[in-house]
Amino acid sequence: MAEKHIEHHDEAHEHEHMNIPKYFGVFAILVVGTVLTYYAATIDMDWIFPGANTLVALVIAFTKMTFVMLFFMHVYWSPKLIWLAAIASFFWMAIMFAYTMQDYVTRGSGVFTP
Amino acid sequence: MATHVDTLDHEHYHPPGLQHQFEDMKQQEESVSIGMWMFLVQEIMFFGGLFTVYLVFRSRFPMAFAAGSNHLDAFWGGLNTLVLIVSSLTMALTVYYAQKGNRNMQVILIALTMFFGAVFLGVKAIEYTGKYNDGFVPITGLNKKVRADAHADHAAVAEKPCYEVEHGGAEHAYVNPRGDFQWTDCSLVKLAEDGKYLTDAEKVGYFSNGQIDPNKFRDKVRIFFWIYFVMTGLHALHMIVGLGLMTWLGWKAWLGTYGPDYYMPVEMSGLYWHFVDIVWIFLFPLLYLLGRHFMH
Numbered sequence: 001m002a003e004k005h006i007e008h009h010d011e012a013h014e015h016e017h018m019n020i021p022k023y024f025g026v027f028a029i030l031v032v033g034t035v036l037t038y039y040a041a042t043i044d045m046d047w048i049f050p051g052a053n054t055l056v057a058l059v060i061a062f063t064k065m066t067f068v069m070l071f072f073m074h075v076y077w078s079p080k081l082i083w084l085a086a087i088a089s090f091f092w093m094a095i096m097f098a099y100t101m102q103d104y105v106t107r108g109s110g111v112f113t114p
Numbered sequence: 115m116a117t118h119v120d121t122l123d124h125e126h127y128h129p130p131g132l133q134h135q136f137e138d139m140k141q142q143e144e145s146v147s148i149g150m151w152m153f154l155v156q157e158i159m160f161f162g163g164l165f166t167v168y169l170v171f172r173s174r175f176p177m178a179f180a181a182g183s184n185h186l187d188a189f190w191g192g193l194n195t196l197v198l199i200v201s202s203l204t205m206a207l208t209v210y211y212a213q214k215g216n217r218n219m220q221v222i223l224i225a226l227t228m229f230f231g232a233v234f235l236g237v238k239a240i241e242y243t244g245k246y247n248d249g250f251v252p253i254t255g256l257n258k259k260v261r262a263d264a265h266a267d268h269a270a271v272a273e274k275p276c277y278e279v280e281h282g283g284a285e286h287a288y289v290n291p292r293g294d295f296q297w298t299d300c301s302l303v304k305l306a307e308d309g310k311y312l313t314d315a316e317k318v319g320y321f322s323n324g325q326i327d328p329n330k331f332r333d334k335v336r337i338f339f340w341i342y343f344v345m346t347g348l349h350a351l352h353m354i355v356g357l358g359l360m361t362w363l364g365w366k367a368w369l370g371t372y373g374p375d376y377y378m379p380v381e382m383s384g385l386y387w388h389f390v391d392i393v394w395i396f397l398f399p400l401l402y403l404l405g406r407h408f409m410h
């Protein structure tokens with residue numbers, strides 16, 4: 001009986017990383033990020049460089065995603081293998097984007113149009 | 115008491131929820147979460163393919179994408195983003211209360227998660243209806259059919275050059291007897307041409323004989339709406355699957371299945387729900403907000 005009790009205690013302790021205020025804190029960050037994304041999209045940033053608006057939008061989206069993954073999906077306290085799976089999938093996407101685009105951007109202006 | 119101690123000492127003692135092929139709960143939990151993450155990685159690859167299509171066509175026709183995006187309603191898109199974030203919070207709290215073994219809070223929070231999921235799908239339905247009415251569905255016949263006598267003033271609108279039709283102004287005044295994809299707003303191409311930042315590829319794509327060709331431009335905007343419907347449609351399908359998952363989870367939680375010893379189904383369903391939220395976090399700026407800074 002005693003053993004079982006200790007086991008319970010350990011397990012409960014293991015999941016004390018997040019509590020309700022912390023969950024609401026992450027939630028607040030996500031809401032702020034959403035409002036910020038909308039506001040940033042209304043400002044013309046093309047004077048910095050063309051596509052600066054998209055870069056800002058993606059930086060905010062990646063930040064929001066990082067908070068969701070680390071704290072809502074508990075990746076922060078997950079085994080190394082979970083970290084590897086999560087990060088590797090983004091490397092895979094980066095490779096797909098890069099190799100696809102290096103093809104399309106070198107094809108000239110007539111692609112998709114007769 | 116004696117029998118209880120016996121079972122504890124026995125090599126094959128199974129805590130509630132432990133499948134017989136696993137040594138202990140910790141091993142089971144790690145296996146389950148790695149399996150779920152492998153599924154999510156496949157989902158990332160699946161949506162990654164769609165994002166690649168988006169990247170290829172948007173890099174080729176940025177102004178057509180901006181024009182299409184400006185005709186999506188950023189209010190509904192933004193509202194849906196917030197709705198999904200709230201549902202992610204209630205989902206995360208469900209996992210928290212499952213770990214605490216609080217049955218009532220689990221059931222309430224799962225119901226709330228499902229409610230916000232349903233609100234998301236409802237908003238999506240409102241948006242799709244608007245696209246149907248405006249003739250923005252890229253499949254001929256799936257738009258609202260408008261006969262010639264419905265708008266006595268349509269001739270005046272049709273005579274206007276494409277780039278002079280204002281946002282939201284005369285959009286609805288067209289005839290569309292076959293339910294075709296309709297596009298009458300070339301204002302962004304005009305703006306980009308005047309500002310000298312159309313790419314060579316875009317000029318090939320939008321112009322005929324040095325003039326903006328509304329038909330050619332419409333076809334490029336149509337690509338945007340294809341991508342919009344496929345990506346948001348598949349995302350909505352994931353939401354529907356998620357609602358099914360939550361129905362099952364809510365029922366199991368109602369029965370009091372989950373507690374500190376056994377909560378992995380809640381945690382894994384949460385991973386799925388958060389993943390779907392993350393996809394939307396990217397879809398919102400990439401579909402609804404690009405080119406918004408052109409609208410002054």
